[in-house]
Amino acid sequence: MRSSIGSPEFADSFMIETLNEFGLAVRYVRAEGNTLYHVAEDGTEVGVFDAAGGFGSLMFGHHHPQIVAHAKWLLDQQTPVHTQLAGYTFALNLAAELNTVVRRELETEDRFFAHFGNTGAEAVEIAVKHAELERGMRIAGLRDEIAGHVEQARRAVARGAALSEAAAAFAHGGGFEDLVAEVTRRNAVTGQRPPLLLALEGGFHGKLIGSVQLTYNEAFRAPFKALAAQTRFIPRDRPELIAKVVEEERATLWDVVVRDGVVEVAERDFPVFTAFVVEPIMGERGIVPLSARLARALREACDTIGVPLVADEIQCGMGRSGTFLAGTQIGLRPDYIVLAKALGGGIAKLGVVLINEHRYQKEFEMMHTSTFGRDGFSSLVAVKVVQMLEAEDGKAYQLAAERGAKARAMMEAIKADYPDVVKDVRGKGLMLGFEIHKQSGSASPEIREATEHEALSYIIGGHLLRKHRVRIFSTASSDETLRFEPSIYLSDEEIAQVDVAFRDVCQILQDQDASRFA
């Protein structure tokens, strides 16, 4: 028996009202592969090609039989799901699987310690928390060093060392203990400074209190600014600005040193930044792959600043780009890797952070825990997913690359036929963006107006769904870019279906005839 879907009396009423304006609110009742089914008025099932692919969480499509069978088997076996504080959990198996793949791709022997959460945003926040623990350690180290120097100086003063002119001025004309008091006071003020994060303009890293501050889109981020650490955003084509931002935010701790028998004050850089978080292929920005040049610049910058480079592979990772990590293709050398979405095989919900052993703070294991993090069911579903990706010499990666190339060629051909409508086709593997030119200059008032209200993508989405049975949306921060992220089982027929559908939209936009939107 199939249960029916309820009415929006107690949830999502505003969202459904909004989607309904464009015919986008649908009761899907069944899902299989790349197809979602709803029931027509005459009671028959209608299949829709799902190019949204769970926003990138369905590498193997809806309800892959192997994943479903494995999940059922896990439950039938009475596999322990909740064994908090047992130490040994099935999450260890997942950590081992992930290490094999990640170490191969990054060509390193380094171990990556895994830490588990439930969603993408949560995993990002776990990464940031761990990075903040690292920053705290760096600050504590600096403070210890300074305290040691103060002791040395105190002994030197006892032996007759004098204060330099600058040190005396610092002490407001007083003696050594006044100098120490002033240094301590100033360092305490600097220590109060809230940390800052670094990310790229256009980036998307989730919507929880902390992670939303790494998400560039103002509409999502601005109302919640007061709740969490702030981010300095860097344009991805201007990595040289990182140094400028670092200089602008520079803060110092004061140190007391003895040089040539004279007590001096010296400045030490205070670790202001916690982490640099980037997506190797920027999803919500409109499917924008980062360049190898930027990957190098990011590594250098993070080494200079001393912060971990965090690769948010939540959307682009798990093989979607044609390699397990999208960063592999641009030579990105991250310290932390964050995975979620497709890791759960479309049925489990989990996120994971992999932290390079050289930066790993083991205390974190007892500090950050959650009820559902590292649960047995999700962990073992994810193990299965990773094994499926790796099976047959990485056939899934090859499929992502090959099917993606075929879909991309279809889109490129449309662009060649509609150069005035299609602006760009971007992406890697099965993470493709189909960007149309902004239609602000359209002769059609409806199209112009919809563009102004950022509603055109919804109109196009509604048309594609109703007329062509293709489910696709624009990305959150690039209204003109349709995001194409189906599973690796994308068929030639589905590509042909999208070809017809996209061409129809291009023709309508070229003719500037909104009346033809279904």
Ligand code: F0G
């Ligand atoms: N990082 C990236 C790169 C994402 O694309 C997302 C989610 C997240 C983090 C947050 O993960 O939703 O599990 O908390 N992107 C969704 C999308 C919202 O539309 O692609 P989450």
